[in-house]
Amino acid sequence: xxxxxxxxxxxAIRDALGNDFKPVQVMDGQSKVVKPEIVAKYSNDQLVDFxxxxxxxxxxxxxSNALTxxxxxxxxxxxxxxxxSEMGTNAAMKKTDVLMPAYRDIPQVxxxxxxxxxxxxxxxxxxxxxxxxxxxxxxxxxxxxxxQYVQAAGVALGIKKNxxxxxxxxxxxxxxxxxxxxxxxxMNFAGAFQAPAVFIVQNNGYAISVPRRKQTAAKTLAQKAxxxxxxxxxxxxxxxxxxxxxxxxxxEYAAAGNGPVMIETLTYRFGPHTNAGDDPKRYRTxxxxxxxxxxxxxxxxxxxxxxxxxxxxxxxNEYVEQVKADIKAAVKQAxxxxxxxxxxxxxxxxxxxxxNIQNQITEFQAKESK
Amino acid sequence: MSKKTYIxxxxxxxxxxxxxxxxxxxxxxxxxxxxxVFRATDGLQAEFGEDRVFDTPLAESGIGxxxxxxxxxxxxxxPEIQFLGFVFETLDSIAGQMSRERFRTGGTRHMxxxxxxxxxxxxxxxxxxxxxxxxxxxxxxxLRVVTxxxxxxxxxxxxxxxxxxxxxxxxENLKLYRSMKADIPDEAYTVPLDKANVVREGTDISLIAYxxxxxxxxxxxxKLEKEGISxxxxxxxxxxxxxxxxxxxxxxxxxxxxxxQEAQRQAGIAANVASLIAEKGALYLSxxxxxxxxxxxxxxxxxxxxxxxxxxxxxxAKTREILNY
Numbered sequence: 002x003x004x005x006x007x008x009x010x011x012x013a014i015r016d017a018l019g020n021d022f023k024p025v026q027v028m029d030g031q032s033k034v035v036k037p038e039i040v041a042k043y044s045n046d047q048l049v050d051f052x053x054x055x056x057x058x059x060x061x062x063x064x065s066n067a068l069t070x071x072x073x074x075x076x077x078x079x080x081x082x083x084x085x086s087e088m089g090t091n092a093a094m095k096k097t098d099v100l101m102p103a104y105r106d107i108p109q110v111x112x113x114x115x116x117x118x119x120x121x122x123x124x125x126x127x128x129x130x131x132x133x134x135x136x137x138x139x140x141x142x143x144x145x146x147x148x149q150y151v152q153a154a155g156v157a158l159g160i161k162k163n164x165x166x167x168x169x170x171x172x173x174x175x176x177x178x179x180x181x182x183x184x185x186x187x188m189n190f191a192g193a194f195q196a197p198a199v200f201i202v203q204n205n206g207y208a209i210s211v212p213r214r215k216q217t218a219a220k221t222l223a224q225k226a227x228x229x230x231x232x233x234x235x236x237x238x239x240x241x242x243x244x245x246x247x248x249x250x251x252x253e254y255a256a257a258g259n260g261p262v263m264i265e266t267l268t269y270r271f272g273p274h275t276n277a278g279d280d281p282k283r284y285r286t287x288x289x290x291x292x293x294x295x296x297x298x299x300x301x302x303x304x305x306x307x308x309x310x311x312x313x314x315x316x317x318n319e320y321v322e323q324v325k326a327d328i329k330a331a332v333k334q335a336x337x338x339x340x341x342x343x344x345x346x347x348x349x350x351x352x353x354x355x356x357n358i359q360n361q362i363t364e365f366q367a368k369e370s371k
Numbered sequence: 372m373s374k375k376t377y378i379x380x381x382x383x384x385x386x387x388x389x390x391x392x393x394x395x396x397x398x399x400x401x402x403x404x405x406x407x408v409f410r411a412t413d414g415l416q417a418e419f420g421e422d423r424v425f426d427t428p429l430a431e432s433g434i435g436x437x438x439x440x441x442x443x444x445x446x447x448x449x450p451e452i453q454f455l456g457f458v459f460e461t462l463d464s465i466a467g468q469m470s471r472e473r474f475r476t477g478g479t480r481h482m483x484x485x486x487x488x489x490x491x492x493x494x495x496x497x498x499x500x501x502x503x504x505x506x507x508x509x510x511x512x513x514l515r516v517v518t519x520x521x522x523x524x525x526x527x528x529x530x531x532x533x534x535x536x537x538x539x540x541x542x543e544n545l546k547l548y549r550s551m552k553a554d555i556p557d558e559a560y561t562v563p564l565d566k567a568n569v570v571r572e573g574t575d576i577s578l579i580a581y582x583x584x585x586x587x588x589x590x591x592x593x594k595l596e597k598e599g600i601s602x603x604x605x606x607x608x609x610x611x612x613x614x615x616x617x618x619x620x621x622x623x624x625x626x627x628x629x630x631x632q633e634a635q636r637q638a639g640i641a642a643n644v645a646s647l648i649a650e651k652g653a654l655y656l657s658x659x660x661x662x663x664x665x666x667x668x669x670x671x672x673x674x675x676x677x678x679x680x681x682x683x684x685x686x687x688a689k690t691r692e693i694l695n696y
Contacts (some may be wrong), residue, residue, distance in 0.1 A: 099443070134475035140443065141475050145467050151433050152468070155440015162396075163444060164423060170440070183463075186433035193428050349478045350513050352536045355565045355612030 019220030021130025022235045024267055027242040030296050039246055045311040051241055052306055053320060054092060055084035055299050058108045060115075060324040065214065068121075069276040075125040075330065078105040082271035085298030086203050088112070090266070093252055094171055094199075099156045100139040101149035101172035105203075109173070113139055117331035122338055129338050146208075147178045150187025150200065151245040157196030157261065157262035169255045171199040178209020179222045184228070191227040191261040198261040199251050200226070203238065205270040206293075226263035238266030239298040269293040342369050374554050380522035381411050381487075384529035385449065387559045388622060389419045392447060395533060397424045399434055399451030408442035409489060409548055419569065431457050435464020438484045439472070441643030447483045447589035449533060455490035456499030456598040458508075469538045470513035474620060481536040485529070491583050491633060492680045498672040503634035503665075508540050509611040511644070515564055516611040520585035522553040524608060537563060544582045551586070567614035570620060573603035576694055577621040578686065579644050581607040581632040584663075588631060591687045600694065610640050618644060619652045627693050629661035633681055636664040658696035661689045 027036045040048075062081045068074040080087060083105070091109040094100070100113045107120050114137050122130030123141065131141045143149040153172035160168050178184055179202055191198040202222050206213050219225060226233035232254070236247045244266055251262040271294060273279035281290075299302050306312035343365040347358055354362065375383060388395050395413055403426040407411030416424040427434050431452055438448040452458050458465070469482040474650045492501045515538055516533055519525040525543070532539035569583060571592050578588040585606045592602035605621050607613065621629045628648055630641035645660040663681050671679050 047496040128474070131475055131479075132477050135479070145463055148436065148463055148468055151436020151464065152440040152443070153436075154433065155437035156443055157440070158422065158437060159441045159446055162441075162446070182430075183432055183436065183473065186428075186430045187436060189428055189430070190433045190437055205396025349474045351479075351515075352473070355515075356615050357612050360615075 006045060006224075019224040022221040022223045022233075023092075024235045024237045025243050025247050026237040026240050027246060028240050028301060028305060030239070030301060032301050032308065034305070039242055045306075045309065048306060049311055050247065051088070052302055052312060053091065054088040054112070055241060055302065056317060057301060057324050058084045058088055060321050061108055061111070061328065064325060064328045066272075066276065068332065070162040074121060076104070076275065076277070077124055078107075078275045079270065079272035080105060082106055082269045082293070082297065083203060083205055083238070085241040085244050085302070086205075086238035086266040086268040089241045090171075090201050090248045090264070093245050093248035094169070095167070097138060097168050098252070099160070099168070099170045101153045101156065101170060102139065102142045103146070103173050103175070103178070104142045104144055105175070106173045110139055111143065112205060113137075114232070115139070116339075117328060118334035121331060121335040125335070126229060127338055127341060128349065147174055147181030147183035147187070150174060150178070150181075151183045151190065153198050153200070154187045154190035154194070154196060157191050157198035158194045161194065161196050167256050169197040169199050169252055170203060171252075173201045173203060175208060176202065176204040176206065176213045176216055176222060177211065178202065179225055180208075180216050185225070188226055188229040188231055188261065188263065193224075194232045197255040197258065199255050200231075200261060200263040201248070202263065202265045203268055204265050206270045207270060207274070207284070209274045209279065212284070221265060223263065223265040231261050231263050233263035233265065235265045235267065238268030239296050239301060241298060241302050269296070344369060372554045373557055374552050375522050375526075376549050377519075377522045377525050377544070377551045378409060378411055380526040380555055381543060382413060382415070383555075384526045384533070384559075385412060385415060388414060388449075388530060388533045390421060394445060395423070395447045395449060396441060397449045397451070398427050398437070400453045402426060402451050403443070407451060411487070411519055411543070425597060431460035432464055435461035435469070438486070439464060439469050442469070442482045442484055443480065444523060447533065452486060452488040452559055454496070454500040455488045455504050456502050456687060458488060465508070465514065465538070465540070466511045470511050473513060473537065482536045483536045484539045485532040485535075485541050485669065486538070487529075487541045487543060489537055489543045489545045489548070491544040492670075492676045493583070493678065495673055496545070498670070501672070501676065502670045503632065504673065505542055505610050506634055506639045509640060511611075513537065513607065514611065514673065515539040516542065517609050518544070518582045519608065520544070520547070520570075520582050522605050523555045524568070524606075526555055527560050528564070528608065530559055531561040531564050534561070539564070542582065546583050547586070556620055561683050562608070564609055565612050565614055566608065567617040569603060569617065570606045570608045571602065571604040573601040573625065575601045575625055576603055576627040576629065576690060577603045577625045577689065578629050578631060579605045579607065579618060579621070581610060581640070582633070584631045584633055584681065584686075587656045587681075587683045587686055590683055591653045591690055594687065595690065601647070602690065607640070607644075613643060613647065615647055615651070618647060619655075622648050622652045623655045626655055626657040628656070629686070629689050629693055631661060631663040631681065631686055633665060636662070636687060637667050639664060658693045661693040663689045
């Protein structure tokens with residue numbers, strides 16, 4: 002029996018799994034363009050606009066970090082390191098697309114159209130931050146990991162049923178999110194309904210402290226879409242142009258009625274999970290971190306533009322100051338928001354107030370008018 | 372008027388709402404060609420097409436998330452959870468998501484979703500099919516929990532639920548599906564989502580119940596009437612919100628109350644009713660509030676449920692105990 006050849010070579014099948022996924026790259030870590038035909042598509046002004054998006058996100062991160070430490074923001078999940086992944090994907094989308102973000106995707110929500118002060122109010126737990134106008138197409142940032150994936154399938158099916166042209170739902174999650182049941186259910190539903198969804202996995206290496214390799218035996222996260230019959234791709238998440246081009250292609254594919262797509266961006270969370278006490282030193286080594294820090298998406302892209310003479314330190318300083326001023330104004334605007342009252346909370350539980358809510362509104366109105 | 376069973380009344384409501392509002396969608400496991408495992412959606416796909424009435428992949432959390440996304444795109448989803456025991460798989464969609472969206476978005480987004488699901492013992496189902504889980508659901512802010520006890524209410528409450536702009540969990544009683552028939556109007560009509568119904572007036576004691584337990588309570592009332600005891604029966608109809616006014620008015624009149632539920636005793640709807648009476652109606656009472664429920668065990672499925680479910684004689688004994696206190 003021992004020497005008999007098995008009818009199936011499971012080891013060979015396992016070893017081959019995921020081998021067909023190779024990260025797409027346009028510009029490598031040394032700022033060398035490996036796909037010149039892509040770069041050639043853009044004018045220097047356009048390329049500078051892309052850089053500005055990343056600088057804007059980095060500056061927003063730095064200010065948010067500081068404001069959180071001062072106690073002027075509530076919950077904040079640092080985004081440093083993920084600028085190419087977040088801005089590259091988001092820039093490829095249209096304002097009419099429906100964004101289903103998680104809590105680390107605040108920069109995308111703002112770029113999609115949410116005023117910065119509202120994002121700050123959300124961080125403080127002020128409902129005004131989530132009062133979205135009808136023509137702002139996004140859900141509030143999702144806290145439950147993966148829940149936005151099943152909802153994105155629903156939005157996408159709705160778009161299909163409404164026969165809305167050139168519109169997709171796009172949802173973000175992280176590497177940890179790909180272990181959730183909702184991740185699979187969302188992709189499977191969108192696949193079964195052939196609905197226009199773009200699923201984006203920002204693989205930043207960690208789900209709080211648990212490394213990517215402990216989440217799954219799968220070699221890539223991109224291959225998780227294969228089982229749902231969905232085409233997927235892995236992209237260098239530190240390479241803005243690669244992320245942008247891949248997402249644009251994914252969006253076009255989905256919007257054309259071909260069904261959903263999934264993208265895995267390979268990126269790294271430079272900072273802690275959140276500013277609420279997480280310390281990466283407990284689970285990461287310097288040896289691991291350093292090469293990633295050197296792989297900073299801003300360094301790579303900025304160097305290319307500086308070498309081209311299209312961007313300078315002065316320009317950058319000037320732009321950063323402008324972003325900081327905008328953020329300062331947004332903080333002021335957030336500070337000016339009226340304090341929330343219990344009756345505000347009660348008014349937004351149901352559209353038509355039942356007895357218990359009515360009674361409690363009366364009760365709190367009496368207290369609040371004192 | 373036509374004579375309809377409880378489940379026919381439900382199908383009737385679904386058909387009328389599919390016909391009158393083209394944003395309504397019915398979906399779930401086996402609801403399409405098969406018409407649902409209990410035939411609640413029988414014939415609806417043939418009549419309204421696969422775009423409006425469709426099967427989903429077999430995943431309850433997906434069904435919940437799909438509902439939220441479709442609502443966001445302007446639809447009025449009517450998903451079915453095949454049996455209430457499967458609701459645990461989608462509790463995040465319900466408790467963590469759709470019920471919070473109005474609050475979360477400062478009232479700028481509606482979630483007009485009606486989740487239908489059968490529950491209730493007495494038909495010898497496998498495990499996790501018949502459990503009474505309404506207590507969990509009734510504790511969720513932003514979610515209405517509705518459970519009719521008869522064909523008239525089944526149709527009227529379902530139409531009200533579908534037309535409501537907030538999520539409603541619509542609990543259909545498995546045992547009542549085909550065991551109850553009544554004359555109901557053929558046209559669409561609504562029953563309010565926050566009004567209990569005094570289904571039988573009486574002066575000596577109030578039996579406060581919902582779903583199948585209303586019918587058991589009515590039988591007890593019939594029996595006691597022969598002894599000259601006048602029993603009032605209040606059908607809650609909606610478990611969240613609870614119609615406090617009707618409950619308190621009834622207790623004020625009779626001075627005695629028994630709260631009845633099929634679910635396990637701890638932290639249940641009957642406890643909520645009893646605490647309401649203690650808090651706001653204690654001075655009406657001539658006796659403590661009685662409670663009838665199943666014991667605090669795991670639901671024993673199959674034939675064992677016959678011994679476990681609160682029976683008519685338990686309601687009768689508790690009623691006599693409170694009357695003679």
